[in-house]
Amino acid sequence: MALNQTLSVQRLDDPAPDSPIIEISHLQKVFAQRKKAPLEAVTDFSLDVRRGEVLGLIGPSGCGKTTILRMVAGLDSPSSGSIVVDGKEVTGPGPERAMVFQDFALLPWQSALENVVFGMAATKLSREERVARARAELARVGLSGFEDHLPKALSGGMKQRVGLARALAVNPTVLLLDEPFGALDAQTKTLLQDDMSATLQEEGCTTLLVTHDMSEAVYLCDRIVVLTNRPARISQAFSIDIPRPRGERFRSTPEFTELVDQVWQELKAHVTLSNSQAVVEG
Amino acid sequence: MSSSIRTAWVAFATFLLLLAGWWGVAAIAPSSYLPTPLAIFERLVYFVVEGGLLDDLVSTMINIAAGFFIAAALGIASGLIMGVSRLGRDTIGFFVDVFQSAPSAALVPIIVVILGFGREAMITIVVIFCYFIIAVSTAAGARSIESGLHDMSATFGASRWLFFRKVLVPGSMPMIIVGLRLAMARAFNGGILAELLISIRGFGGKMMYFGGAFDFASLYALIAVALVLTFASMAVISLVGRQLIRWT
Ligand SMILES: Nc1ncnc2c1ncn2[C@@H]1O[C@H](COP(=O)(O)OP(=O)(O)O)[C@@H](O)[C@H]1O
Numbered sequence: 001m002a003l004n005q006t007l008s009v010q011r012l013d014d015p016a017p018d019s020p021i022i023e024i025s026h027l028q029k030v031f032a033q034r035k036k037a038p039l040e041a042v043t044d045f046s047l048d049v050r051r052g053e054v055l056g057l058i059g060p061s062g063c064g065k066t067t068i069l070r071m072v073a074g075l076d077s078p079s080s081g082s083i084v085v086d087g088k089e090v091t092g093p094g095p096e097r098a099m100v101f102q103d104f105a106l107l108p109w110q111s112a113l114e115n116v117v118f119g120m121a122a123t124k125l126s127r128e129e130r131v132a133r134a135r136a137e138l139a140r141v142g143l144s145g146f147e148d149h150l151p152k153a154l155s156g157g158m159k160q161r162v163g164l165a166r167a168l169a170v171n172p173t174v175l176l177l178d179e180p181f182g183a184l185d186a187q188t189k190t191l192l193q194d195d196m197s198a199t200l201q202e203e204g205c206t207t208l209l210v211t212h213d214m215s216e217a218v219y220l221c222d223r224i225v226v227l228t229n230r231p232a233r234i235s236q237a238f239s240i241d242i243p244r245p246r247g248e249r250f251r252s253t254p255e256f257t258e259l260v261d262q263v264w265q266e267l268k269a270h271v272t273l274s275n276s277q278a279v280v281e282g
Numbered sequence: 283m284s285s286s287i288r289t290a291w292v293a294f295a296t297f298l299l300l301l302a303g304w305w306g307v308a309a310i311a312p313s314s315y316l317p318t319p320l321a322i323f324e325r326l327v328y329f330v331v332e333g334g335l336l337d338d339l340v341s342t343m344i345n346i347a348a349g350f351f352i353a354a355a356l357g358i359a360s361g362l363i364m365g366v367s368r369l370g371r372d373t374i375g376f377f378v379d380v381f382q383s384a385p386s387a388a389l390v391p392i393i394v395v396i397l398g399f400g401r402e403a404m405i406t407i408v409v410i411f412c413y414f415i416i417a418v419s420t421a422a423g424a425r426s427i428e429s430g431l432h433d434m435s436a437t438f439g440a441s442r443w444l445f446f447r448k449v450l451v452p453g454s455m456p457m458i459i460v461g462l463r464l465a466m467a468r469a470f471n472g473g474i475l476a477e478l479l480i481s482i483r484g485f486g487g488k489m490m491y492f493g494g495a496f497d498f499a500s501l502y503a504l505i506a507v508a509l510v511l512t513f514a515s516m517a518v519i520s521l522v523g524r525q526l527i528r529w530t
C-alpha cells in the first residue's frame with residue numbers, strides 16, 4: 001500500500017507550478033512509404049514535461065519512441081500536432097536541445113576532444129573557450145587523459161561518455177537521450193546509469209530518456225510514460241516520488257523491484273501484442 | 283604487417299614463376315615477338331645508360347600528372363556534390379552514369395579537332411580516362427556516411443561549411459583514395475594511348491616506333507618501365523592515403 005502512495009502522490013518539493021518546459025500536444029507522425037500504405041508511428045501523443053524533470057519514455061521496440069524524440073530534437077517534423085520547448089514552437093534543431101545517440105554518433109576521424117568541440121558548433125564561444133570547456137566536460141565524465149584518443153581506441157562506455165560530454169558542453173535546457181546505454185554491456189550500463197544519475201542531478205536539465213529498460217527508467221526518472229504499440233500513444237504514466245539521485249543501493253530495495261514490476265505489468269500487454277503483430281506482418 | 287609481407291612474398295614468387303615460364307618458352311622456341319627476359323633487360327639497361335628515354339618519359343609524365351590532378355579536382359568536387367545533393371545526383375550523376383562506360387578512345391578524333399595535336403589534347407584524354415572512376419567512388423564514399431552523423435551534425439547546429447570540412451570530406455576519404463588509386467592506373471593508360479593515337483611523341487611515341495620496327499625487346503622494356511611507374515604511383519597514393527585515414 002505504501003508503494004502505491006509512492007507512485008501516485010505528486011511531488012511536494014515542486015517549484016512554483018510554472019508552465020511546463022516541454023509541451024507536446026496531439027502529436028502525430030505518419031511516414032509515407034514507397035509502394036506501401038503510409039505508416040503511422042505516433043498518434044495523438046500529448047505530454048507536458050516540467051522544468052528539471054527526468055521523464056522516461058518506455059515502450060515496445062519499434063513503437064515510435066525514437067520518432068517522438070527526433071521530433072522534439074527537430075530532426076523530423078510532426079505530421080500534425082505541435083511541440084513547444086521553452087515557449088517556442090519546435091521547427092528544427094536548436095541549441096537549447098542536445099541529444100545523446102544510441103550508436104554514439106561520434107566522428108571516427110576526430111579525437112574525443114574534437115568530437116566534444118564539434119558539438120559546440122552553434123555556440124558563440126571562441127576556439128579556446130570551446131577547447132577549455134570540452135576538456136572540462138570530458139574530465140567530468142571521467143575521461144581526463146583520453147582527450148586525444150580516437151573513438152576506435154575507446155570502449156563503448158567511454159564512447160557514450162564522450163557523447164554525453166558533447167551534449168552537456170552546450171549547456172542544454174533539454175537533454176534528449178535515445179537509449180543511451182542500449183549498445184552497452186550490462187556492467188558498463190550499470191556504471192553509466194550511476195554516473196548519469198549524478199550528472200542529471202548536478203545539471204538539473206530537463207531530460208527525456210527513451211529506453212526499453214524498465215529498471216533503468218525506474219532508477220533514473222521522476223516520471224515514466226509507458227507507450228503502447230505502434231502507433232505510439234500514452235498507455236499509462238507513473239510518478240516515482242523518490243528523491244534523486246537515488247544511489248546505487250536503491251536497486252536492491254524491495255521498493256525498486258516492486259516499481260519495476262508495476263511498469264512491467266503495464267508494458268507487458270503491449271510487448272506481447274507487438275510481438276504477435278510482428279509475426280503477422282512478417 | 284606480417285600478412286602484407288606474406289602477400290609481397292607470394293606476389294614476388296608468382297612473378298618469378300611467370301618469368302621462368304616465359305624464359306623457358308622463349309629459349310625453346312625463339313621468336314622475334316617473344317624475346318627472352320634477358321634481352322629485354324639488356325635494352326632496359328641500354329636505355330638507362332644512354333638516357334635517350336628520359337625526355338620522352340618526362341614529357342609523358344607531365345601529361346599524366348596534369349590530367350590526373352585535374353581529374354582528381356573535378357572528380358572529387360562533383361562526387362561530393364552527387365553524394366550530398368539530390369539535384370547533384372540527378373544532373374551530374376546522370377551524366378556520369380551515361381558517359382562512364384562510353385569508349386573513351388573513340389572521343390580522340392573529336393578532341394583532336396577541338397584542341398589540336400598538342401599537350402592540351404593529350405591532357406584532356408587523360409582527364410577523360412580518370413575522371414569518372416574518381417567521381418563515382420567519391421560519391422559512393424559520401425553516401426556511405428552514416429545517417430546518424432548527418433543527424434548529429436544537424437542537432438548540434440553545424441554549418442554547411444563545418445559539415446563539409448569535418449564530416450563530408452573525411453567520411454568520403456577512404457573511397458576517394460580508392461578512386462584515386464584506380465584512376466592512377468587509368469591515367470597511365472590514357473597518357474600513353476593519347477600519344478599512340480595522336481602524335482608519335484613521348485613515351486607512347488617511342489612504343490609506336492619500336493613496335494613498327496619490330497624491335498619487341500625494346501617495346502617490352504618500355505612496357506615494363508610503364509608498369510613499374512604505374513605501380514609505384516599507385517603505391518604512393520596508398521601510402522599517403524593510409525596516413526589520411528589512420529582513424530579506420
Ligand atoms: N523514416 C522512416 N520511414 C518509414 N518508417 C519509419 C521511419 N522511421 C521510423 N519508421 C518506422 O516507425 C516505427 C517506429 O520507429 P521508432 O520510432 O524508431 O521505434 P522505437 O520505438 O524502437 O524507437 C517503426 O516501425 C519504424 O520502422
Ligand SMILES: [Mg+2]
Nearest residue numbers: 065066067179
Ligand atoms: Mg529507437
